[in-house]
Amino acid sequence: MTTDHAAPELAERAARLRVAVIGGGVAGLVAAEAIAAIGAHATVFESADAAGGAVRRGEADGLSFDAGAESFAVRGGHVRALVEDLGLGGLVVEPEPGGAWVAGIPGGAAPLPKGGLLGIPANPFAEDVRRVIGWNGTWRAWLDRLRPPLTIGHDRSLGRLVRKRMGDRVLERLVAPVSTGVYSAHPDDIDLDVAAPTLNAALTRAGSLSGAVTELTGGSERAPGAAVQGLSGGMTALVDGLVARIELLGSEVRTASPVEALDRDGDAWIVRVDSGRSLSEDAAGDRGETRSPAEDVSSQPARSTTDAPTRFDGVLLAADEATARRLLAPHVPALDAVAAGSSPRIEIVTLVLDAPALDAAPRGSGVLTVPGSHIAKALTHSTAKWAWLRSAAGSRHVVRVSFGSQGEDPATAGLDDDAAATLALAEASALLGVDLQPSQMRGSHRARFVQAQPSAVLGAAERRAAAAAAIAAVPGVGATGAWLSGTGLAQVVPHAKAEAERLRHALLWR
Ligand SMILES: Cc1cc2nc3c(=O)[nH]c(=O)nc-3n(C[C@H](O)[C@H](O)[C@H](O)COP(=O)(O)OP(=O)(O)OC[C@H]3O[C@@H](n4cnc5c(N)ncnc54)[C@H](O)[C@@H]3O)c2cc1C
Numbered sequence: 001m002t003t004d005h006a007a008p009e010l011a012e013r014a015a016r017l018r019v020a021v022i023g024g025g026v027a028g029l030v031a032a033e034a035i036a037a038i039g040a041h042a043t044v045f046e047s048a049d050a051a052g053g054a055v056r057r058g059e060a061d062g063l064s065f066d067a068g069a070e071s072f073a074v075r076g077g078h079v080r081a082l083v084e085d086l087g088l089g090g091l092v093v094e095p096e097p098g099g100a101w102v103a104g105i106p107g108g109a110a111p112l113p114k115g116g117l118l119g120i121p122a123n124p125f126a127e128d129v130r131r132v133i134g135w136n137g138t139w140r141a142w143l144d145r146l147r148p149p150l151t152i153g154h155d156r157s158l159g160r161l162v163r164k165r166m167g168d169r170v171l172e173r174l175v176a177p178v179s180t181g182v183y184s185a186h187p188d189d190i191d192l193d194v195a196a197p198t199l200n201a202a203l204t205r206a207g208s209l210s211g212a213v214t215e216l217t218g219g220s221e222r223a224p225g226a227a228v229q230g231l232s233g234g235m236t237a238l239v240d241g242l243v244a245r246i247e248l249l250g251s252e253v254r255t256a257s258p259v260e261a262l263d264r265d266g267d268a269w270i271v272r273v274d275s276g277r278s279l280s281e282d283a284a285g286d287r288g289e290t291r292s293p294a295e296d297v298s299s300q301p302a303r304s305t306t307d308a309p310t311r312f313d314g315v316l317l318a319a320d321e322a323t324a325r326r327l328l329a330p331h332v333p334a335l336d337a338v339a340a341g342s343s344p345r346i347e348i349v350t351l352v353l354d355a356p357a358l359d360a361a362p363r364g365s366g367v368l369t370v371p372g373s374h375i376a377k378a379l380t381h382s383t384a385k386w387a388w389l390r391s392a393a394g395s396r397h398v399v400r401v402s403f404g405s406q407g408e409d410p411a412t413a414g415l416d417d418d419a420a421a422t423l424a425l426a427e428a429s430a431l432l433g434v435d436l437q438p439s440q441m442r443g444s445h446r447a448r449f450v451q452a453q454p455s456a457v458l459g460a461a462e463r464r465a466a467a468a469a470a471i472a473a474v475p476g477v478g479a480t481g482a483w484l485s486g487t488g489l490a491q492v493v494p495h496a497k498a499e500a501e502r503l504r505h506a507l508l509w510r
Contacts, residue, residue: 010508014039017507020271020312021045022259022327025053026489027481027496028318029242029253030082034500035316036249040507043251043312045273047258047319052239054451054482055489060443061352065382065389065398066235067447068348071095071228073490079238080229082493086241091231095385098364102177103431104373105132109363112177115217118187118196119178120162121170122214129174137169145208157458158195159188165209177368181378183454183487184344185406186371194486195456232388262315262327269315269476314476314507316500320450321483331477334470338463341453341483347410349424350382350400352443357434358384358397367431375411376427378402396442399428406457412446420446455486475510478503 017040021032024046032042050056058067072079083089103109113121113128121129124141133141144165155161158179162171171187179187183195192199202212231237243253254273261272317324321341328335361384368378382398383390389398401424404410412420421444429436453460464484471479478499482488485495 011039013508014504015041017041017314017504018043018312019503019507020269020315022262022271022315022317023053023319023323023481024048024051024253024255025318025481025492026055026239026242027485027492028053028316029239029246030493030496031316031318031478031480031500032246032251032253033242033249034497035504036246036251038504038508040504041251042246043271044246044253045257045259045271046253046255049256050239051243051253051255052236054449055235055239056447057234057236058350058445058447060350060445061396063352063389063393063396063398063443064234065350065445066230067350067445068449069235069489070380070382070386071230071235073488074227074229075490076494078494078497079489083231083238083241086238086245088231088237088241091233091237093230093232093386093388095228095230095365096387098361098384100181100365101363101367102132102173102370103363103367104177104370105173106134108433109367109431111364112368113174115213116174117199117213117217118158118182118190119170119175120166120209120213121174122210122217124166124170124210132173133169137167137173140167141170141210143167144210147208149203149207155200156192157188158190158192159186161192161200161209162187173370176371180371180405181368183406183456184346184377184404184451185454185457189406189458190454190456191458191461194461230386230388259319259323259327262331264331265311267313267476269312270310271312271315272310314478314503316503317471317477317479318481318496320481321452322450324479324481324483328471328477328479332470332474334473335467338466338470341457341460341463342406343450343453343483344406345404345409345413346449346451347403347412347420348400348447348449349403349412349420350398350445350447351421351424351428351441352393353397353399353428353436354395354440354442355397355434355436356395358399358432362434363432369431371405374427374430375423376401376403376431377405379428379431381432399432401427401431406454410448417444417446420444452482452487455491460486472502476503476507 019035019042021028021044024044032044035042054068056068100112101109102112110131115122124138162175175187202215206212206215257273260274263270365385366380380400383393403412480496480499485491
């Protein structure tokens, strides 16, 4: 315990601490803020020309929007607490109530049924469920009510459990679109203990899967933990707020600073930044994004890296898994024994359209697809989902089309920007059920991402725990980011804070 007597000495020690944070996505920024908050000095090295990582701004036809993450889960309250702490509480907005649709079913598309959990219906006879799975699917799903629940052992695979109890139609038309949309993975690969930890026990209590879903959702139309919020003006306000806070605390964020290597000299860490490479080329390459300089609306200008302090007392890796493993390899050899997670490549093409036929939001806030039915994986009708964007867009519509998922590269991967926009327009037309012509497209933006392996994929939890243990065993080093916390800001934010607190404590008391 810290005594009053020890406090000044501790504060002095903290003021002398220098910590390098590698990666300026939300994880790195949250970690840097937690280090700076005790008076230590954090230097964030970010390879791109703007901080934020998967939370990034896009621009087309003079309109700014979220090109990556567009919301945060309310679950746990961590992101909301951070938003409030940064003084951004006034920007919090709810999505419009339109709800999503599912496409790739006979008849084209239908609203995603209300209620349910991970797409599993509470009542297979509900009209909105029947509309998607048909009478055959409904009768098959009803068998779930007759079968005794498995009481010895339980299914860890979401897909296996649903197929066994409710059949293929529920699995493919309801559960798979949701799991592909939320986790970028097929339900067969989803670990129930992570995605819905209480479901197996509820199934044993209730005697059926639909009964378990009813018990867990309490009959509510919204699944527990499914609520999301956004920020008026876009999620990048969170990034700007974090960067401003870090700088206010006397620490710094160095953009356009790709870390090439990490060396050790006794207790000190030496961060080697490749300042020789073209900053703008690096930035675009690392972010996997194509955009012209005129389109670049990043809020943090690129800075010189020549005066970067290179010796640090500790280092916190907050980059993607492949980069973190490469930089840590000489220092954490035990990581070699931990299998790397597969990281789906995702592309988002955002279209700004003149399309009065979309004024009525024909597919609510967007569309999830039955796997294999369309080239695109999902579509968000952003101006139907977010009122702030609708106001900014005036009569225009913003639609974002997602490509790629676990085990399947995005169909846009080999295309140039024009061809990718043309494909996105064709997919949008099919998914929205509205004829959209190239002449209606006022602008487009394309962003590429390598997503961390979703935390709910089978085996991911064990791999993450093993990787974290290997890293924690090496003094002076920490690691965070979606590959260790699980994807999604609701998981990334608390993990980054906890890991920064662990590292700063270890450095202060060594
Ligand atoms: C398209 C998309 C949409 C999403 N939508 C949502 C959503 O709506 N809600 C939600 O909660 N979550 C969403 N997510 C997930 C969420 O955005 C991520 O889990 C989270 O932002 C990851 O943060 P991170 O800091 O761990 O990683 P990243 O954001 O990937 O940041 C890692 C950073 O490290 C940098 N870096 C890499 N190598 C180096 C190097 N050598 N030197 C220096 N820097 C380096 C990268 O440039 C990057 O900025 C979405 C993700 C994607 C891809």
